[in-house]
Amino acid sequence: MILLKTLYWLLLVSLTKIICSAHFLPPNYSGDPEAIMDVPEIANRWGYPLETHSVITADGYILLLHRIPHGQNGSFFNSNTTRPVVFLQHGLLCTSSVWLMNMPHQSPAFILADYGYDVWMGNNRGNTYSREHINYDTSDYAYWRFSWKEMADYDLPAMIDYVLKVTGQPxxxxxxxxxxxxxxxxxxxxxxxxxxxxxxxxxLAPVAKMLHVKGVFAWLGGSMFRNFKVLYFYMKSLLQLFSTMFADTEFLPNSIVSRVMTQIICGFPSRDSFCENFMFLLSGPDSNQMNKTRIGVYLAHNPAGTSTRNMMHFAQMVHSGRLAPYDYYIPLINKKHYGKPIPPLYNVSGITVPMNLYYSHADWISTDKDVEEYLLKNLPKKALKSVHRLTDFNHNDFLWGLRAPHEIFFPIADDIQADYQKLQIAHSAEPLFKKSKLRDVQSFLNASK
Structure with missing residues (x-):
């Protein structure tokens, strides 16, 4: 029944998008103003400076970055000094907006900015803020020919290189x-x-393998296959057909219409259950730490669009339990792209970057089983600096939960501050070392991570 209600809600919003024009606004709109604001407007509303930057990936996608160069008040770092650069990257079907959806003292982007950090927020290809390409338009199928593999291969390096170039940080x-x-x-x-x-x-809510997902993701990507083994051969054939004919389209885009209608629907107490059920069916059970007065704002900005191929890629992960590039289901095409008839596995055991993981048993997408049985067993122990198994955090609580600031974001901000102070001390001590002892300084820098 809950699933049917949720599907009804999605259908209502989708029909509204079709019926209304892209510039429609109710004459007496009285919902939360942040539901129809963009990221710069939300930041400015609370008194934070925000810059917009664009970067072009190696394969021609134009991505939008949002930057909060400093916070509202005085902080540990003066706004004119060299400060830690913090990069925030959103999840599936989201945008940079997820980092500032709550009040300033609860939103990670604002919290980190008030610590004095130089905060950058990325936007992957295909979402509300990154919909341009040097050759293609969003009406072209070629534009949507990507999944998270291309985000890892092209978006991530392009955004990080740009941020480091602008800030001058290593x-x-x-x-x-x-x-x-x-x-x-x-x-x-x-x-x-x-x-x-x-x-x-x-x-936060780390995703690598998705063998034990629950809720809607499990039904779409896993149970649907496992419960119909007799039809497996035919389903696989249909997937091959779908992959080759229909994969390169847009999935759940966002517009001003969907924002307004979502706020209107979720603004009625009698219909709140539709909105809440939609979120909990995807992310996990209600943990009683969500500000339910903000649900209309959350859903007005998200989902924010991606490619159908990206959704197919996630479904493949759920069905196969593999961490691998996109599977074209046709051996010859896979061999053309990867040199093998089956996409090769990613190997996380060689990662050397210091990592800190935050996960929870209540998360239906980044499940505790997948984190503990894959990531904790395969990530190098030397690189895994801390592991935090949080109590009663569903997938969205890692962003918007009322306990998230004190259990996640303030500790992270403190850890960054302590680490950066060590770096400053080490760099100031470098002139005291002779060239023959420079390795000692480097050892200190490595040990301080």
């Missing part, structure tokens, strides 16, 4: 959520050059 602190961790795990497993640019990696 490396940065990376905080990823969900897909934002997946593309970093994949990127680090195959790109040694990327490893030198990440000072520390904080993985």
């Amino acid at each position: 490396n940065l602190y990376y905080i990823g959520h969900s897909q934002g961790t997946l593309i970093m795990f994949s990127g680090l497993s195959q790109n040694r050059n990327l490893s030198h640019k990440i000072r520390k990696f904080y993985a």
Whole structure:
């Protein structure tokens, strides 16, 4: 019944998008203003400076970056000094907006900015803020010919290189959520050059293998196959057909219409259950730490679009239990792309970047079983600096939960501050060392990570 109600809600919003024009606004709209604001407007509303930057990937996608160069008030670091650079990367079907959806004292982007850090927020190809290409338009099938593999191969290096170039820093602190961790795990497993640019990696609701997912993801990508074994051969054939004919389209885009209608629907107490059930069916059970007055804002900004191929890639992960590039289901095509009839596995055991993991038993997408049975067993112990198994955090609570600031973001901010202070001390001590002892300084720098 809950699933049917949720599907009804999605259908209602989809029909509204079709019926209404892209510039429609109710004459007496009285919902939360942040539901129809963009990221710069939200930041400015709370008194934070925000810059917009664009970067072109090696394969021609134009990505938008949002930057909060400093916070509202005085902090440990003066806004004119060299400060830690923190890069925030959103998850599946999201945008940079996820980092500032709550009040300033609860939102990670604002918290980190108020610590005095130089905060950058990425936007992957295909979402609300990154919909341009040097050759293609979003109406072209070729534009949507990507999955998270291309985000790991192209988006991540392009964004990080740009941020380091602008800030003049040799490396940065990376905080990823969900897909934002997946593309970093994949990127680090195959790109040694990327490893030198990440000072520390904080993985929130980390995704690598998805063998034990629950909820809607499990039904779509796993149970649907396992419960119909008799039809497996035919389902696989249909997947091959779908992959070759329909994979390169847009999935769940966002617009001003969907934002307004979501806020209107979720603004009625009698319909709140539709919105809540939609979120909990995807992310995990209600943990009683979500500000339910903000649900309309959360759902107005997210989902924010991706490619159908990207969704297919996630479904493949759930069905196969493999951490691998996109499977074309046709051996000859796979061999053309990967040199093998089956996509090769990513190997996370060689990652050297210091990592800090945050996960929970209540998360239905980044499940405790997948984290403990794969990541904790395969990530190098030397690189795995800390593991935090949080109580009653569903997938969205890592971003918006009312306990998240004190259990995740303030500790991360403190850890960055302590680490950066060590770096400053080490760099100031360098002139005291003779050339023959420079290795001692480097050892100190490595040990301080």
